Amino acid sequence: MKKEAVEKITRAVVRQFPEMDGVRPAVKSEEGQRYLVTFKGTAELPDGKSMKRIVRVVADEKGAVIRMSTSR
Numbered sequence: 890m891k892k893e894a895v896e897k898i899t900r901a902v903v904r905q906f907p908e909m910d911g912v913r914p915a916v917k918s919e920e921g922q923r924y925l926v927t928f929k930g931t932a933e934l935p936d937g938k939s940m941k942r943i944v945r946v947v948a949d950e951k952g953a954v955i956r957m958s959t960s961r
Contacts, residue, residue, distance in 0.1 A: 890916050890924050894952030898926050901954050902944055908932045909944060922950045 895916060903910045912930045919925050928944040940961075947956040 890918075890926075890950060891952075894948070894950060895926065897952030898946055898948050898954060899928075902928055902946060902957070905957070906930075906932075906942070906944055906959065908942065914946075919947070923955065924948055924950065 895914065899909075899914065902914075906928075909928045909930050912928045915927045915929075917925045917927075924947070926946040926948060928946075930942055930944075931939045932942045933939055943960040945958050946954055948954050
């Protein structure tokens with residue numbers, strides 16, 4: 890996957906999950922021309938505690954997001 894496509898996906902993820910800013914994603918190829926891009930980071934909770942968060946993105950080779958999901 891090209892660097893520009895990964896940057897486009899990262900911008901979309903950071904827009905929805907600001908705590909993922911600065912996280913370097915793992916990229917895996919899937920069937921066809923799709924890629925699984927995984928971001929692993931931590932989210933700060935209102936009570937001061939932190940929680941691990943994983944954001945998984947399925948995208949095409951041009952960086953268009955097909956599906957995005959997160960753990961809680």
